[in-house]
Amino acid sequence: MNYFDYLQVFVYLLLLVALTPLIGNYMFKVFDNKPFKAKGIFSWLETSIYKTIGLKPDSQQNWKQYAFALLSFNLLGFLFVFVLQLIQKQLPLNPQQLGNVSWPLAFNTAASFMTNTNWQSYAGETTLSYFTQLIGLTVQNFVSAATGFGVALVLIRGIRNKLNSQLGNFYVDLTRSVIYILLPLSILFSVVLIGQGVIQNLNAYKTVTTIEKNQQVIPQGPAASQIAIKQLGTNGGGFFNTNSAHPYENPTPLSNFLEMLAILLLPASFVYCFGKMIGSVKQGWYIYMTMFILFTVGLVISVYSEYHFSSGVFEGKELRFGTINSLIWENATTAASNGSVNAMHSSLSPLSALVALFNMMLGEIIFGGVGAGLYGMLIFVILTVFIAGLMVGRTPEYLGKKIEAFEVKMAIMGVIAPSFIILVFTAIACMTDAGLSSLSSKGPHGFSEMLYAFTSAGANNGSAFAGLNANTNFYNLMIGIGILVGRFGVIIPVLAIAGSLSEKKLIPVSSGTFRTDNFTFVFLLIAVILIVGALTFFPALSLGPIVEHILMITGKTF
Amino acid sequence: MKTLFISLKIFLVMTILTGVIYPLFVTVIGQTLFYNHSNGSMIVINNQTVGSELIGQKFTDGQYFNSRPSAIDYNPMPSGASNLSVTSKELKLRVRRNTAAFDSINQIPASESIPSEMLYASGSGLDPHISPQAALMQVNRICKSRHLPEAAKKRMNDLITHSIEGRQFGFLGEERINVLKLNLELDKQFTVR
Numbered sequence: 001m002n003y004f005d006y007l008q009v010f011v012y013l014l015l016l017v018a019l020t021p022l023i024g025n026y027m028f029k030v031f032d033n034k035p036f037k038a039k040g041i042f043s044w045l046e047t048s049i050y051k052t053i054g055l056k057p058d059s060q061q062n063w064k065q066y067a068f069a070l071l072s073f074n075l076l077g078f079l080f081v082f083v084l085q086l087i088q089k090q091l092p093l094n095p096q097q098l099g100n101v102s103w104p105l106a107f108n109t110a111a112s113f114m115t116n117t118n119w120q121s122y123a124g125e126t127t128l129s130y131f132t133q134l135i136g137l138t139v140q141n142f143v144s145a146a147t148g149f150g151v152a153l154v155l156i157r158g159i160r161n162k163l164n165s166q167l168g169n170f171y172v173d174l175t176r177s178v179i180y181i182l183l184p185l186s187i188l189f190s191v192v193l194i195g196q197g198v199i200q201n202l203n204a205y206k207t208v209t210t211i212e213k214n215q216q217v218i219p220q221g222p223a224a225s226q227i228a229i230k231q232l233g234t235n236g237g238g239f240f241n242t243n244s245a246h247p248y249e250n251p252t253p254l255s256n257f258l259e260m261l262a263i264l265l266l267p268a269s270f271v272y273c274f275g276k277m278i279g280s281v282k283q284g285w286y287i288y289m290t291m292f293i294l295f296t297v298g299l300v301i302s303v304y305s306e307y308h309f310s311s312g313v314f315e316g317k318e319l320r321f322g323t324i325n326s327l328i329w330e331n332a333t334t335a336a337s338n339g340s341v342n343a344m345h346s347s348l349s350p351l352s353a354l355v356a357l358f359n360m361m362l363g364e365i366i367f368g369g370v371g372a373g374l375y376g377m378l379i380f381v382i383l384t385v386f387i388a389g390l391m392v393g394r395t396p397e398y399l400g401k402k403i404e405a406f407e408v409k410m411a412i413m414g415v416i417a418p419s420f421i422i423l424v425f426t427a428i429a430c431m432t433d434a435g436l437s438s439l440s441s442k443g444p445h446g447f448s449e450m451l452y453a454f455t456s457a458g459a460n461n462g463s464a465f466a467g468l469n470a471n472t473n474f475y476n477l478m479i480g481i482g483i484l485v486g487r488f489g490v491i492i493p494v495l496a497i498a499g500s501l502s503e504k505k506l507i508p509v510s511s512g513t514f515r516t517d518n519f520t521f522v523f524l525l526i527a528v529i530l531i532v533g534a535l536t537f538f539p540a541l542s543l544g545p546i547v548e549h550i551l552m553i554t555g556k557t558f
Numbered sequence: 559m560k561t562l563f564i565s566l567k568i569f570l571v572m573t574i575l576t577g578v579i580y581p582l583f584v585t586v587i588g589q590t591l592f593y594n595h596s597n598g599s600m601i602v603i604n605n606q607t608v609g610s611e612l613i614g615q616k617f618t619d620g621q622y623f624n625s626r627p628s629a630i631d632y633n634p635m636p637s638g639a640s641n642l643s644v645t646s647k648e649l650k651l652r653v654r655r656n657t658a659a660f661d662s663i664n665q666i667p668a669s670e671s672i673p674s675e676m677l678y679a680s681g682s683g684l685d686p687h688i689s690p691q692a693a694l695m696q697v698n699r700i701c702k703s704r705h706l707p708e709a710a711k712k713r714m715n716d717l718i719t720h721s722i723e724g725r726q727f728g729f730l731g732e733e734r735i736n737v738l739k740l741n742l743e744l745d746k747q748f749t750v751r
Contacts, residue, residue, distance in 0.1 A: 008730065076569045125635065143569075186580065187584060197612055201598075205635075206610075210616065211741055216613070225584040240637050242682040247612040310644055313674070347640070347641060445646070465641065552645050557650055
């Protein structure tokens, strides 16, 4: 590592922390409907949307009504994207005459984009028309992120409420997230990206004769508008096959830096917003600190492994970014449930890949997905106060709410659902020809390919060890199902927890209250996260990246 | 039922807002402010589009600076990487082959180390850049292929130095040279055989 490598890591982390209170405070004003300066620019749009759909913005929903609204909205999105792909050949904006997508792939893609996962079994430039990318995928990029915000907001309201069941309104949360946060940031960001060289047009692909007289077909399309939101909304689904390694998707070191920052910007800021909303910025910062520590330690291990054991290996990396930016990105994209890549994870050193896997396996709680990272982390907070409560023998509480059997049961469900997908589905793939025939590597790396795919699905990340041929019926269906369970198997328990907490009374803080705003708590929380993560996944990880690391050191190849 | 109907209505509104108005608005701004960038940073010479500044091309001719190895042979339909792991036998073999080829084409003693981007394929398969060092190592061979006098070498080295794109803001990314632009400049300044 040289001086520039250290500097880039430092500036990245510094800017992330510096922007957190700024954006976080803005989010707080938006979600708690407080006045702010530029509100008038957007609020007319908000009110006219409510008028158009005939919604009273102050009407409240309980957790079941909220869940129904959320699920019905997401189901419509899923069906729309699914059907759109099946008939795209008959639809406009398809200058390359790309054919209709097969139903298993269409199912996989629809499930993937509706849930903010954005796993891609297809190559964008040779599979999807501009129409599908715009009307189908770009929309889901926005609303799936907004859905994440909504669920997290319900949980926060559940914690704040006293003895009532009014948890806000899904449509209002959705509208505010899009209008005030996602849309303005995306417009700004896409214009900056175009300035750096990201393309934004509706032209047909360009065939050129190169200097050495070869024919080269250069794909075009409305890329910038999709890339901006895929980075900001922790979506991660690339416009092109190689995602942000593609020069049209990420042309310069600056575009790379901003795209990298955008991965963590909203999830990180939302933790600050959480602190503001519950009336204790301090509580928010301690959760932030937990995430920051986990992120930084992962990054250090990943960087050490790559520079120490794999130095000089430049497979799957782009020269304009260099090794260090490939690693910062790798860590950010797997910590947040983004899943975009600027270098190929499959070609990184085994321990670096291990960190990526482990980040996802923890359930995307290290900043995590937009909204999803916070509610995922709060599940672990509930488990931690529960365990701490058991140790000292009192009823556990969090922010004045008693944590009882129901909350703990639901929290455990939220932890088990993704873990079940990761381990059981990988096991199924290992035992079937359909699973094994897609592998491109032999030895432990082949196992890692399958493990990575189902981890990415269960955790709703969407990044890949792209050697695996995932565009088969087996993987499209299995991964699609895994994604749905990994998303709603967490969302529904979280909404249920919110509903239950909401109807409880607030217990005033006393000297006997277990404090959640000090270093002891941070330490305990990290311990619980690591113990749950390690106990669940160590056996699987040891068969994949760990054994590969040891074999690499001994010089064995496959 | 009422909820379902509201879901449908707001879904349509969101589709129009984020799927139609937003991308078209960005397209209009992009096309107005950054026409060339929006349309792919194409390089046009004598009314002929010879490629995009951002999309790497295959250069294997002895008279040109060669680009990085590519898993897709610089065919962007679709972009792609090898995804080979560090424990892959195939990757080891490829790197050995690329090393030998680079050494023999450019007549470099085996003891001299080659910049790693010239041995390993990129993530996109379309990486338009090589490092300044990798360019400098090709100067002797290019001069020979083009039958240029000894004095041309210095001019070519200067051309390389002038073509270096530095780290953005002095610290972001890596120093690099755009191969296509360098080769176009090469053809302009030195005779082609």
